[in-house]
Amino acid sequence: MTLSIGKNPAREGVKLEDEEYVKVGTEVGFDAKKIVKMWNAVARLALHARLPKDKDDHIPDYGDKDEIRVKVLEVVAELERLAKGTMTFSGIGMEVSFDCSCGTTNKRREKLLREKQHIHCINPDCKNTWMVTRDGDEFAFESVTANIDCDNCGATNLIPWRFFWEMKYDQHGTFSCHTCRHKNVVAWRLALARKNPPMDGESEN
Ligand SMILES: [Zn+2]
Ligand SMILES: [Zn+2]
Structure with a gap:
């Protein structure tokens, strides 16, 4: 079976089977007819108004809540079953976007974002990395930088950490x-990882 997404939003009078579809992936066990049936059931219950059959036929403003709930839960169960399949459903779902300081808009699926996760900017010429923080439904992206004071004027420069991660131990980096435009040179340095902090009066070097 091939999963496809309709090119157009569902419209009155057009059968879902007759719509034009765009292929998004393939999965064994995906029953398109079942999804269409469920969609129609939910639409009938919750989304569309109907015309009264006769003058005594009362049309409620909203569909029957319990009936809708049962149908929606059925749909959720089916979608969850499909989500466990071999096909990744990254093409479906809420998207979060943010602008990198290089000007590139980065988009990620909300479901795939984890707290404290590091995201590299998609621009291949950009070394920026962003850390994900989540507060309820709100996502924030914080740049992951090393704060280095200029050797000449002392101004703090925020350098993307990735710039250093990609530097070999015997390489020099400059920024x-x-x-003041001073060219600063940086290098990895081996340091003793001390078990105890230095004693009072003992020099750090
Ligand atoms: Zn960028
Ligand atoms: Zn400076």
């Missing part, structure tokens, strides 16, 4: 200070 120009955003304030």
